[in-house]
Amino acid sequence: MPxxxxxxxxxxxxxxxxxxxxxxxxxxxxxxSNALLIVDPTDPDxxxxxxxxxxxxxxxxxxxxxxxxxAADYASWAAxxxxxxxxxxxxxxxxxxxxxxxxxxxxxxxxxxxxxxxxGCGVVSxxxxxxxxxxxxxADEILSGKLSDQDLNRYRGAWRRPSDAxxxxxxxxxxxxKPATSGGARRYFVGTLLGYLGExxxxxxxxxxxxxxxxxxxxxxxDGTFYFMTTPDGLRSYRREDFPAVIxxxxxxxGKAEALDGVVPLGRHDALGILTGITHPAVVGADTTLLPxxxxxxxxxxxxxxxxxxxxxxxxWITAGASATLGTVEEPCTGxxxxxAALHAFSFAGLPLGEAIFRSVQxxxxxxxxxxxxxxxxxxxxxxxxxxxxxxxxTTVNGVVELTARATTAAPGGxxxxxxxxxxxxxxxxxxxxxxALDTALLADGWHEVxxxxxxxxxxxxxxxxxxxxxxxxxxxxxxxxxxxxxxxDPLGVAHVSFRVRTSGEAPVEVRVxxxxxxxxxxxGAFDSNDLPxxxxxxxxxxxxxxxxxxxxxxAVSRPVRLDIPPSAVELPAAVAxxxxxxxxxxxxxxxxxGRPQLIDVVAWDNALAPDHIVVDxxxxxxxxxxxxxxxxxLPHPSATGTDTLAFHAASPDGASGDRAADRAEITIRxxxxxxxxxxxxxxxPDPCRRWRAPTDRxxxxxxxxxxxxxxxxxx
Numbered sequence: 001m002p003x004x005x006x007x008x009x010x011x012x013x014x015x016x017x018x019x020x021x022x023x024x025x026x027x028x029x030x031x032x033s034n035a036l037l038i039v040d041p042t043d044p045d046x047x048x049x050x051x052x053x054x055x056x057x058x059x060x061x062x063x064x065x066x067x068x069x070x071a072a073d074y075a076s077w078a079a080x081x082x083x084x085x086x087x088x089x090x091x092x093x094x095x096x097x098x099x100x101x102x103x104x105x106x107x108x109x110x111x112x113x114x115x116x117x118x119x120g121c122g123v124v125s126x127x128x129x130x131x132x133x134x135x136x137x138x139a140d141e142i143l144s145g146k147l148s149d150q151d152l153n154r155y156r157g158a159w160r161r162p163s164d165a166x167x168x169x170x171x172x173x174x175x176x177x178k179p180a181t182s183g184g185a186r187r188y189f190v191g192t193l194l195g196y197l198g199e200x201x202x203x204x205x206x207x208x209x210x211x212x213x214x215x216x217x218x219x220x221x222x223d224g225t226f227y228f229m230t231t232p233d234g235l236r237s238y239r240r241e242d243f244p245a246v247i248x249x250x251x252x253x254x255g256k257a258e259a260l261d262g263v264v265p266l267g268r269h270d271a272l273g274i275l276t277g278i279t280h281p282a283v284v285g286a287d288t289t290l291l292p293x294x295x296x297x298x299x300x301x302x303x304x305x306x307x308x309x310x311x312x313x314x315x316x317w318i319t320a321g322a323s324a325t326l327g328t329v330e331e332p333c334t335g336x337x338x339x340x341a342a343l344h345a346f347s348f349a350g351l352p353l354g355e356a357i358f359r360s361v362q363x364x365x366x367x368x369x370x371x372x373x374x375x376x377x378x379x380x381x382x383x384x385x386x387x388x389x390x391x392x393x394x395t396t397v398n399g400v401v402e403l404t405a406r407a408t409t410a411a412p413g414g415x416x417x418x419x420x421x422x423x424x425x426x427x428x429x430x431x432x433x434x435x436x437a438l439d440t441a442l443l444a445d446g447w448h449e450v451x452x453x454x455x456x457x458x459x460x461x462x463x464x465x466x467x468x469x470x471x472x473x474x475x476x477x478x479x480x481x482x483x484x485x486x487x488x489x490d491p492l493g494v495a496h497v498s499f500r501v502r503t504s505g506e507a508p509v510e511v512r513v514x515x516x517x518x519x520x521x522x523x524x525g526a527f528d529s530n531d532l533p534x535x536x537x538x539x540x541x542x543x544x545x546x547x548x549x550x551x552x553x554x555x556a557v558s559r560p561v562r563l564d565i566p567p568s569a570v571e572l573p574a575a576v577a578x579x580x581x582x583x584x585x586x587x588x589x590x591x592x593x594x595g596r597p598q599l600i601d602v603v604a605w606d607n608a609l610a611p612d613h614i615v616v617d618x619x620x621x622x623x624x625x626x627x628x629x630x631x632x633x634x635l636p637h638p639s640a641t642g643t644d645t646l647a648f649h650a651a652s653p654d655g656a657s658g659d660r661a662a663d664r665a666e667i668t669i670r671x672x673x674x675x676x677x678x679x680x681x682x683x684x685x686p687d688p689c690r691r692w693r694a695p696t697d698r699x700x701x702x703x704x705x706x707x708x709x710x711x712x713x714x715x716x
Contacts, residue, residue, distance in 0.1 A: 030354070036094060037063060038065050038101070038102045041068070043105065054542070060425030067631065069103075073113075074112035097170060112124070116145055118149070154173075192324075214372070215373070222293060225257060226272050226348070228257065228259045242342065250345055294321065296320075300327070301332060302328075324357065327368070329367050343359075381456070384408050393469035400438065416455070444554065444556055447560070475505070476505040478503065480546075481513065485534070494607065495533075496531040498530070499521075500530065536609060542563055546558040584650065587666040590668070602630055623646075636669075646666065673692060
């Protein structure tokens with residue numbers, strides 16, 4: 001390599017280190033930046049409660065994935081949802097995600113052939129919806145029939161001392177509760193169904209109340225008692241053997257716990273958790289009180305078999321006030337599919353409920369359904385984080401902004417281990433001293449969310465978070481979005497959101513409007529008086545923002561507009577359904593990495609709802625397309641280059657679609673050069689890869705993260 005090239009490359013590496021994501025950043029913690037939220041765009045209740053959860057938990061917009069979570073069978077799920085999730089995590093720089101939270105659904109399991117999972121008793125014909133995502137890294141082994149339902153959960157650890165409350169990390173291979181590299185070690189996610197809304201499940205209001213109380217209790221260390229019940233049902237009370245040791249562990253940590261005879265602790269109104277074992281605990285209306293942040297279960301085979309009415313369902317615990325519970329979706333082998341008593345010691349030691357539960361389940365619980373809020377952490381000493389150096393989003397900045405984060409923790413003897421900087425949800429780097437240099441020249445003009453998390457040095461890896469924003473102005477480009485909810489001024493009586501977009505500086509070639517992470521409108525510049533039906537956006541709190549793309553591949557990002565659509569607004573007037581009108585469709589451009597699966601947002605609706613069907617008229621020549629309803633998954637060929645198109649049309653209820661130009665659209669696919677560095681990109685922003693040029697003996701160019709800088713160029 002020529003000497004000048006080496007010197008340039010060294011300088012370039014230093015410059016990129018200011019903001020470029022580095023390997024092994026964003027270590028395990030139980031915070032919102034480490035959670036992926038899956039929202040079903042076809043289900044009004046999933047949209048509503050998904051938005052409620054994202055807002056209450058401060059989930060970054062890029063960590064929300066609009067995807068129907070279930071499939072007709074496990075093979076179909078592995079072919080569609082699995083690839084949608086892995087492709088999204090890679091494209092958005094979310095390799096640090098530990099929790100996959102599924103917004104409430106009317107599905108609770110995925111059917112599977114009985115030949116896929118070996119078992120010592122009965123059959124395994126159902127995979128719980130949460131377990132499908134928990135064991136996503138093992139999908140190929142499941143499909144090949146190599147696993148048993150009694151294979152050990154490698155993250156599970158027996159309680160011996162407080163240091164056994166070890167934070168989960170999805171990038172870690174686990175064996176016997178510890179990080180390992182041996183052949184038997186495995187990777188997982190913590191998969192959770194936030195709520196089940198079908199027959200015998202919970203109501204929308206009950207799930208919303210659960211989310212509120214669970215988030216509110218974080219770090220409050222509530223006063224109460226853990227109750228361990230020995231019932232008249234000896235078979236379902238086998239966990240009593242562990243009660244004395246776990247009660248002693250909680251007592252040693254300064255908590256309160258009791259072992260009682262009976263079904264539930266009657267007359268006690270301070271329950272931080274209840275472990276019992278009986279088919280009908282009758283907890284709703286009982287003379288007992290479950291406090292916010294509590295876990296409770298009753299260890300019965302049919303607690304999560306919502307299509308069978310013979311035993312009480314675990315949804316009763318959510319109704320009664322719990323934040324999480326667990327049951328099985330079909331008759332399991334007795335034993336390790338249920339959490340052991342140590343769950344409550346792990347929780348009291350500070351682990352979030354999702355990690356405490358998963359750490360206490362002995363087997364690979366394919367049939368076990370985890371229901372509730374996995375991020376709930378009532379007993380965590382949550383660090384407090386302050387940040388200096390960011391002027392806020394009322395002042396525009398350029399150049400390098402030096403940030404200094406300081407964090408404290410109330411944990412006895414606790415210290416802060418490290419800090420991580422996130423911009424637009426992407427982990428940019430981790431430091432031990434809280435000092436960061438953010439080169440804003442490498443960001444798009446406009447508004448960007450900035451988060452800095454601090455993680456303590458305990459095994460729990462307790463996380464605290466500071467959130468702010470910065471507005472960048474390097475190139476004089478700006479895009480402004482104005483949006484307002486309109487409840488009843490539509491001629492058909494359909495509530496909608498009216499919006500307009502203004503740009504300044506040079507004219508963009510395309511403007512995309514996003515709701516959190518999904519594209520909901522596309523135009524070629526400024527536009528006025530546009531409407532989006534509330535039924536399509538969904539109820540609850542969410543945000544809209546606009547991304548303008550320019551001819552040189554740069555972009556500008558608007559300040560987000562917060563919306564809070566009431567549930568009543570997504571109910572169609574009776575006269576609308578037969579008079580919805582013909583749909584229309586919009587095309588846009590999308591950047592795709594060869595060989596990486598990618599969900600494609602379909603921008604199409606009529607005057608009230610999404611269209612009945614999306615029909616792919618001409619698939620791209622260098623990608624395969626899989627379709628689930630109106631959701632499209634692109635599977636680019638590893639050799640794909642240049643550009644491609646995907647043509648589709650939206651079908652109307654009367655079947656007359658396809659006759660109008662407005663029904664049809666084309667999505668232009670731009671394939672990244674295979675040799676271009678793989679940098680994460682926030683949703684809606686153009687990928688800088690298409691402006692990358694391979695090094696030659698005369699020049700080298702690399703466009704940094706987010707693709708908005710002029711790049712670096714070295715010459716002889």
